[in-house]
Amino acid sequence: MTDTSNSTVVDLEQLRATIADVLELSLDELTDDARFVEDLGVDSLIGLELQITLEVQYGVRLTEADLRRATSLHSAHRLLTALLTETDLPAPERL
Template identity: 40%
Template sequence: MATTIEIDDLRELVAEVLDVTADSVTEDAHFMEDLGVDSLLALELAVALERKFQIRIESHEMTDITRLRDVHELMQRKVSEAA
């Protein structure tokens, strides 16, 4: 049975890594434009997600991640594949 990932849990993790408030990490907030994410922060976020969910994120997958909803979709898919 696949694990369901709560978007609010992801919001907290993303906010912590990006050093912003959880309220600013909306589903539609653009990481680069709205939250100031650069390539180093994107890498830190990928590492944090890999550790928390015990999955592997390929670099090409991170290039498609621009918003919280993208992170949620990717994590749901990765965790389902690993199950």
């Protein structure tokens, strides 16, 4: 597993708390690699809720392709970090 907890763009524990709240999970249950759909039973509606929540909280626009990549806390963290890094660039096509 790649250690992303030191990222200065997206705080992993803050993201864990946000996602756990949306999914009605305890922080302990939302491990870094638990898969949202297969392990945590997230359905499409809650997936959309998570999308909106992350978009608002982190000021990004998530595409369907982005959501397909964000299958766990770890991958969501990696995705958000990448998106926020890009949005710092002059061409904010994702916003």
